[in-house]
Amino acid sequence: MLEVKDLSVRYGSVEALHDVSIKVETGGLVAILGANGAGKSTLLRTISGIVKAASGNVALDGTAITGLRPEEIVRRGIAHVPEGRGILPDFTVRENLMIGAYVRRGQDVSPDYRRVMGMFPAIERRERKLGYTLSGGEQQMLAIGRALMAAPQVLLADELSLGLAPIIVRQVFATLDQVRRTGVTVLVVEQNARLAMKFADYLYVLKYGRVVMEGPRETFAKSTDLVDAYLGA
Amino acid sequence: MIANLIVGGLAAGCLYAMVAIAIVIVLNITDIANFAQGEMAMLTTFFAYWLLDDLGLPWWQAVAIAAVFGLVQGVIVQQVIIRPLIGSPVLSAIIATLGLNVVLNSVAGLIWGHQTYTFPSPFAFSAPFHVGGVAVPVTSVVNIAVGLAIILGMTLFLRATWTGMGMRAASQNQTVARLMGVSITKSSAIAWGLGGLVGGIAGILVAPAVFLDTNLMGALLIKAFAGGVLGGLNSLIGVFLGCLALGVAENLTSAYLSPSFGEAITFLVIIAVLIVRPEGVFGHVKVRKA
Numbered sequence: 001m002l003e004v005k006d007l008s009v010r011y012g013s014v015e016a017l018h019d020v021s022i023k024v025e026t027g028g029l030v031a032i033l034g035a036n037g038a039g040k041s042t043l044l045r046t047i048s049g050i051v052k053a054a055s056g057n058v059a060l061d062g063t064a065i066t067g068l069r070p071e072e073i074v075r076r077g078i079a080h081v082p083e084g085r086g087i088l089p090d091f092t093v094r095e096n097l098m099i100g101a102y103v104r105r106g107q108d109v110s111p112d113y114r115r116v117m118g119m120f121p122a123i124e125r126r127e128r129k130l131g132y133t134l135s136g137g138e139q140q141m142l143a144i145g146r147a148l149m150a151a152p153q154v155l156l157a158d159e160l161s162l163g164l165a166p167i168i169v170r171q172v173f174a175t176l177d178q179v180r181r182t183g184v185t186v187l188v189v190e191q192n193a194r195l196a197m198k199f200a201d202y203l204y205v206l207k208y209g210r211v212v213m214e215g216p217r218e219t220f221a222k223s224t225d226l227v228d229a230y231l232g233a
Numbered sequence: 234m235i236a237n238l239i240v241g242g243l244a245a246g247c248l249y250a251m252v253a254i255a256i257v258i259v260l261n262i263t264d265i266a267n268f269a270q271g272e273m274a275m276l277t278t279f280f281a282y283w284l285l286d287d288l289g290l291p292w293w294q295a296v297a298i299a300a301v302f303g304l305v306q307g308v309i310v311q312q313v314i315i316r317p318l319i320g321s322p323v324l325s326a327i328i329a330t331l332g333l334n335v336v337l338n339s340v341a342g343l344i345w346g347h348q349t350y351t352f353p354s355p356f357a358f359s360a361p362f363h364v365g366g367v368a369v370p371v372t373s374v375v376n377i378a379v380g381l382a383i384i385l386g387m388t389l390f391l392r393a394t395w396t397g398m399g400m401r402a403a404s405q406n407q408t409v410a411r412l413m414g415v416s417i418t419k420s421s422a423i424a425w426g427l428g429g430l431v432g433g434i435a436g437i438l439v440a441p442a443v444f445l446d447t448n449l450m451g452a453l454l455i456k457a458f459a460g461g462v463l464g465g466l467n468s469l470i471g472v473f474l475g476c477l478a479l480g481v482a483e484n485l486t487s488a489y490l491s492p493s494f495g496e497a498i499t500f501l502v503i504i505a506v507l508i509v510r511p512e513g514v515f516g517h518v519k520v521r522k523a
Contacts, residue, residue, distance in 0.1 A: 048412060049411075050408060050411065050412065069411075070411040070412055070414070071411060071414040075414055079412075082408065082412060086406055086408070088401075088409060089405060090401070090405055091401070095398065098398065099410075099413050100413060102395060102398070102399055102402075102414045102415055103413070146413075
């Protein structure tokens with residue numbers, strides 16, 4: 001279980017997150033909704049150690065991971081699909097996937113490589129192509145695949161739908177659902193509320209760095225107007 | 234005649250390439266142009282000279298120890314000077330290397346003075362090889378062999394080892410590399426260590442040909458940069474080939490046009506490449522966003 005407790009983050013004098021508490025049960029798929037600038041990406045970046053917390057805690061299965069370096073956090077089983085996908089442009093598709101297994105160097109990762117490639121036939125065909133030549137959808141698949149190469153317990157995914165055609169977005173989310181079925185806990189950050197409500201079993205809404213609403217999918221489905229109001233739609 | 238000139242050019246080009254590789258590996262991984270690379274190599278060469286002359290160690294032993302010295306020196310420079318500057322603008326680090334450049338030059342001057350020394354080479358008086366009627370000096374063969382070994386070793390290291398892959402990831406996107414578990418400080422330290430090692434080897438190989446003094450690396454540094462720009466600073470192989478081409482061009486123009494023109498070709502190459510193809514012949518424009 002991934003638990004964030006009373007987390008606050010400051011960028012200079014600006015408070016990006018204020019006393020945020022969320023919980024992701026093992027095997028669950030939780031979504032964080034929010035408009036631009038609500039603090040969604042900051043939350044994920046703080047969990048994975050890229051951004052330092054001002055106060056509060058992050059714990060994985062009861063062990064505090066707050067303040068650890070990102071390389072230590074990924075080693076403990078939290079992989080992050082960053083905003084904008086973060087595909088390495090000069091790496092081939094194969095290298096982009098393999099670098100995901102960096103924390104497992106020394107182990108035989110070829111079964112995972114074949115498994116991940118099997119999940120994404122579109123990128124399997126482009127194994128030798130350089131990262132920057134892929135389309136947005138392919139890059140997103142590759143970014144998810146790369147995170148899976150770390151054999152994570154928890155997958156953090158930032159704005160998977162950003163800049164993708166609706167049909168591709170549905171494919172990406174179907175993949176995420178598939179990932180979750182393999183036992184990986186998933187925490188997604190999303191602007192597209194309808195989409196998130198279809199896949200997540202529990203949701204939070206962030207506004208100005210605070211949790212303003214939370215509940216299981218059913219509750220959210222009944223209060224779409226309220227969600228829309230919070231998201232400013 | 235022309236074959237001799239080409240072989241000599243390749244041998245010189247390999248020396249430029251070593252210095253260029255030392256600079257480029259640090260530049261690509263850390264975005265820092267290390268202006269102290271030449272003086273670091275000079276210090277390593279003086280250290281080798283001290284081992285040879287004052288301690289009387291055999292050549293191979295002295296060179297092996299000096300190579301380790303070069304590596305450790307690179308790591309120390311990174312840890313002491315560059316690491317505290319992580320997070321501040323890259324320009325600060327570049328200015329720091331300029332400062333280090335001056336400091337190292339003065340330190341070497343204090344210890345060894347500003348006179349010239351003769352750096353021995355075990356190959357200086359060996360009979361040349363004869364390859365198809367061309368007499369190839371052993372020093373040329375050694376330069377070319379070492380140059381090839383370094384470019385091959387470096388390419389293998391960066392492409393086929395986890396550490397090298399991590400360093401290449403860091404050179405493209407530091408945040409993503411960290412999310413994958415790559416330590417940026419470690420990658421940077423390794424890059425600086427390799428730079429110190431390869432630069433030092435270049436110093437030791439060039440010293441017997443030009444005499445050893447505190448300005449040992451000055452000319453080499455400019456030529457390495459020109460060759461690097463010609464090949465494309467973000468491609469290791471490109472840098473290598475660019476330096477070879479420069480070495481050959483220099484030798485041919487010196488012989489057929491005028492010896493004084495051989496020097497000028499370096500600067501002509503820099504200017505021409507920067508105007509026509511700033512990314513270099515083998516380089517490509519770095520894609521910053523993915």
